[in-house]
Amino acid sequence: MSTVRVIRDILDANDRIAKDNAKLFARSGVFVVNLMSSPGAGKTTLLERTIEKLAGRLRIGVIEGDIQSSVDAERIERHGVKAVQINTGGACHLDGNMIRDALDEFDLDALDLLVVENVGNLVCPAEFQVGEDMKAMLLSVAEGDDKPLKYPLMFQQSRALVINKIDLLPYVNCSVEAIEQRAKALREDIAIFQVSCTKGDGLDAWAAWLAAQVASKRG
Amino acid sequence: MHELSIAQSILDTVLEQAAEHGATRVTRVHLRVGRLTAVVKEALEMAFEALSRDTIAQGARLTVDSVPWRARCSACSHEYLVEDDLPTCPRCGHLGGETIAGRELQIVEMDVE
Numbered sequence: 001m002s003t004v005r006v007i008r009d010i011l012d013a014n015d016r017i018a019k020d021n022a023k024l025f026a027r028s029g030v031f032v033v034n035l036m037s038s039p040g041a042g043k044t045t046l047l048e049r050t051i052e053k054l055a056g057r058l059r060i061g062v063i064e065g066d067i068q069s070s071v072d073a074e075r076i077e078r079h080g081v082k083a084v085q086i087n088t089g090g091a092c093h094l095d096g097n098m099i100r101d102a103l104d105e106f107d108l109d110a111l112d113l114l115v116v117e118n119v120g121n122l123v124c125p126a127e128f129q130v131g132e133d134m135k136a137m138l139l140s141v142a143e144g145d146d147k148p149l150k151y152p153l154m155f156q157q158s159r160a161l162v163i164n165k166i167d168l169l170p171y172v173n174c175s176v177e178a179i180e181q182r183a184k185a186l187r188e189d190i191a192i193f194q195v196s197c198t199k200g201d202g203l204d205a206w207a208a209w210l211a212a213q214v215a216s217k218r219g
Numbered sequence: 220m221h222e223l224s225i226a227q228s229i230l231d232t233v234l235e236q237a238a239e240h241g242a243t244r245v246t247r248v249h250l251r252v253g254r255l256t257a258v259v260k261e262a263l264e265m266a267f268e269a270l271s272r273d274t275i276a277q278g279a280r281l282t283v284d285s286v287p288w289r290a291r292c293s294a295c296s297h298e299y300l301v302e303d304d305l306p307t308c309p310r311c312g313h314l315g316g317e318t319i320a321g322r323e324l325q326i327v328e329m330d331v332e
Contacts, residue, residue: 004240006326010228010250093221123257124221127324149304153255156318185305185315188293 014128017096019133021103028108030061031214032116034130036154037138039120042164043071045116045140045197051079053207058214063102065094065119072117082106093124097130111194111212122151124210132219134159139176141165148182158184160193162206167196222258225324226266230325233276245276252287253323266308280331288321 009015013209019199023202025032039042044064051060062083064072070172074086084105106114115131126135136156139147142165148155155161161183176194183190189207195202222245229248248267252258264281271277290306291298294313301307306316 001246001330001332002240003328003330004236004242006232006236007328008232008326010225010324010326013228013231014224057250091224091256093224095224099231124224127221127293128224151257152304153257153322156255156295181314182305196230 005076006162010045011116011129012129014048014096017100018129018131021096021100022133024103024108025114025133027130028111029218030035030108030111030114031217032114032132032134034118034125034132034135035138035211036117036118036135036158037124038122038143039142041120041138041140041143042197043117043120043142044075046164046195047092047117049145049197049200049203050207050210051076051204052162054083054113055079056213059110061106061111061114063094063116065098065117067119081153088119092119092121093128094118094127094130099130106171110140112218113210117214121180122154124155126151131138134164134213136160138162139179141169141176141179142172144173145178145182147176148179148186152186155183155190158187158190160191160209162193162195164195166194167199179188190192222262223266223270224271225258226263228283229267229326230270230274230276233278233329234274236329237275237331240331243275243332245329246332247282247330248276248331249284249327251284251286251323251325251327252328253321254288255318255321256324258267260323284327286320286323290316291319291321292316303311 048055062076064085070085073083076083084102093113193206262268288301290301292308293316295311297310
């Protein structure tokens with residue numbers, strides 16, 4: 001018997017594919033957001049509202065990740081935006097390979113912003129790069145203010161945190177101040193937005209910030 | 220269940236390294252896993268056992284060094300072990316700091332025949 005030293009990052013293969021994806025995105029100048037949340041936080045609804053705000057100014061594409069069904073892609077396409085549905089068939093996150101395959105369906109040169117809506121899950125997507133320019137996460141107040149304590153990696157990885165369903169605050173036991181303080185303890189430069197996708201609050205600020213991120217990549 | 224994808228990546232690397240070293244059997248794979256990765260060892264073992272069936276790594280043991288979460292205080296630069304849910308500096312009490320350890324997900328070494 002002998003011992004072989006290896007010292008290799010386990011997710012190295014995925015990271016390499018993600019880097020290749022990132023090169024493709026850079027060549028086309030398309031800004032890519034990896035949007036993550038638990039199921040039901042409102043990712044698809046946030047996307048619909050964001051598209052309504054930005055569709056006149058930016059050319060947008062969407063990759064929808066779900067274990068099964070194509071209802072999300074259908075919702076997005078009703079807004080006149082191209083959406084490609086990935087069904088992971090059980091896998092709880094998207095990875096670099098799945099995104100690379102989905103990219104065949106897009107003309108990246110014809111896009112300014114590509115949003116990857118990840119599978120609803122607060123654990124696994126944080127670990128897998130897809131080649132994105134930034135990860136953003138969505139948390140609804142109905143989920144409670146303890147989520148940064150339970151899923152620290154997700155918050156650390158996210159450049160932006162959108163707190164959704166603030167119209168429900170009178171009915172739920174959740175402190176937005178606690179979410180913000182805890183999220184900032186995990187990542188000091190996290191940009192935080194409070195929104196209600198059903199009432200419309202806060203969406204202008206979020207959309208304007210996102211558009212500025214897209215513009216900064218274009219240079 | 221990211222353990223399944225992680226186990227597949229471990230197996231891919233292990234088989235590639237075993238072939239490179241002319242090994243005919245892998246008996247142990249040693250990993251370094253940070254607290255922040257939220258990897259469940261039992262789930263990882265179960266996934267690895269299932270995926271490695273009928274390969275030269277079948278029956279290999281997974282051993283794990285757990286790496287605690289360490290942070291550098293963004294106020295006073297003190298480096299410390301994070302024992303609670305959030306990084307709180309034991310020296311100055313500041314809430315928040317840069318993570319300097321705890322994200323590891325590595326294969327360190329393996330025993331082969």
